[in-house]
Amino acid sequence: MSTQPFARSHRKMQLKSILNHVEPLKSFVYKQVRIIEVDGAPTVIEVDIEPRANGRPICSGCGKKRPQYDRQNVRRWQFVPLWGISVFFVYSMRRVACPACGVKVEQVPKAMNVLDRFHIMKNMNTAIDEVRRTEVAELKRDGFVPILKHSRWCLLKRRENLTEPQAAKLDELLKYNLKSVKAMLLRDDFQQFWTYMRPGWAMKFLDSWCERAKESGLEQMQKVAKSLQHHRRLLANWFHAKGEISSGVVEGFNGKTKLTIRKAYGLRTPEGIKIALFHTLGRLPEPEGTHRFC
Numbered sequence: 001m002s003t004q005p006f007a008r009s010h011r012k013m014q015l016k017s018i019l020n021h022v023e024p025l026k027s028f029v030y031k032q033v034r035i036i037e038v039d040g041a042p043t044v045i046e047v048d049i050e051p052r053a054n055g056r057p058i059c060s061g062c063g064k065k066r067p068q069y070d071r072q073n074v075r076r077w078q079f080v081p082l083w084g085i086s087v088f089f090v091y092s093m094r095r096v097a098c099p100a101c102g103v104k105v106e107q108v109p110k111a112m113n114v115l116d117r118f119h120i121m122k123n124m125n126t127a128i129d130e131v132r133r134t135e136v137a138e139l140k141r142d143g144f145v146p147i148l149k150h151s152r153w154c155l156l157k158r159r160e161n162l163t164e165p166q167a168a169k170l171d172e173l174l175k176y177n178l179k180s181v182k183a184m185l186l187r188d189d190f191q192q193f194w195t196y197m198r199p200g201w202a203m204k205f206l207d208s209w210c211e212r213a214k215e216s217g218l219e220q221m222q223k224v225a226k227s228l229q230h231h232r233r234l235l236a237n238w239f240h241a242k243g244e245i246s247s248g249v250v251e252g253f254n255g256k257t258k259l260t261i262r263k264a265y266g267l268r269t270p271e272g273i274k275i276a277l278f279h280t281l282g283r284l285p286e287p288e289g290t291h292r293f294c
C-alpha cells in the first residue's frame with residue numbers, strides 16, 4: 001500500500017522521459033503527467049505542456065519571436081497512442097502581439113499538429129485554401145472567367161455538408177483541371193488512411209499518398225506530405241493500437257454531438273436537440289438518401 005504512490009510517480013517520470021525521447025520539444029516542456037484509470041486500467045494519459053521559462057512565443061503568422069499578448073483557454077491535442085493508451089497534450093496557447101500580423105496564436109510544436117487526426121485535416125484544408133488563393137490570382141492574371149469564384153467552401157467542407165448550390169458548384173469545378181480540385185481530391189483520398197487495421201498497410205498507403213502529393217506539383221500539399229513523412233513512425237502507432245482505443249470512440253462521439261447540434265439549427269429546445277442526437281448517435285431510421293455519419 002505504502003509503495004504505491006512511489007510506483008505511480010516513478011511510472012510518470014518514465015513516461016516523461018519516453019516522451020522526451022520519442023518527441024523532444026524545443027521551446028516547451030512536458031510538465032505533469034496524469035494517468036486516468038477506468039476500472040483500474042490506464043485508459044487515458046494526459047500530459048500538461050508548458051513553455052520553457054523565459055521562452056518567448058513564436059508568431060504562427062510570420063514565425064518570429066514576439067511579445068506575449070494573452071493566453072487562451074486550455075485545449076487538448078491528441079498524440080499517438082502509447083501502449084494502446086490514448087495520449088493527450090493539454091496546453092493553453094499564448095497569443096502574441098505581432099507588429100506584422102496583429103494578434104495571432106503562437107506556433108506550437110509541429111508534432112502537436114501533425115499527429116492529431118483533426119489537425120492533419122486542418123493542415124490539409126489550409127493547404128487547399130492556399131492553393132486556391134494562388135490559383136485565383138493566376139486565373140485573374142491570365143484573364144480567365146472566374147470559375148473559382150465562391151468556391152472556397154465547396155473545396156473545404158465535407159461533401160456531405162455541402163448545401164445544394166455548393167454541391168452544384170463542386171460538380172462544375174470537377175469538370176476543370178484545376179489545381180485547387182487536385183488538392184481537394186488528395187485530401188479526400190487521405191481519408192482512406194484511417195480505415196486500415198494494420199500498420200504495414202497503413203504505412204504503404206501513406207507512402208504512396210505522399211508520393212502522389214509530391215508528384216502533384218502543389219507546393220502546399222508537398223509540405224503536408226513532408227511533415228507526415230517526418231512523423232511516419234509515430235503515425236504508425238495509430239494502427240498498432242487499433243481496437244484498443246476507447247477514447248477515440250469518445251472523441252468521435254463528442255464530434256458527432258457537436259455536429260448534430262450545429263445541424264439541428266432551428267431545433268433550439270433541449271428536447272429537439274435530444275431527439276436529433278438520438279437519431280444520429282443511436283442510428284435510428286433516417287429518411288432515405290440522408291448521409292449516415294460514420
Ligand SMILES: [Zn+2]
Binds near residue numbers: 061062098
Ligand atoms: Zn507575425
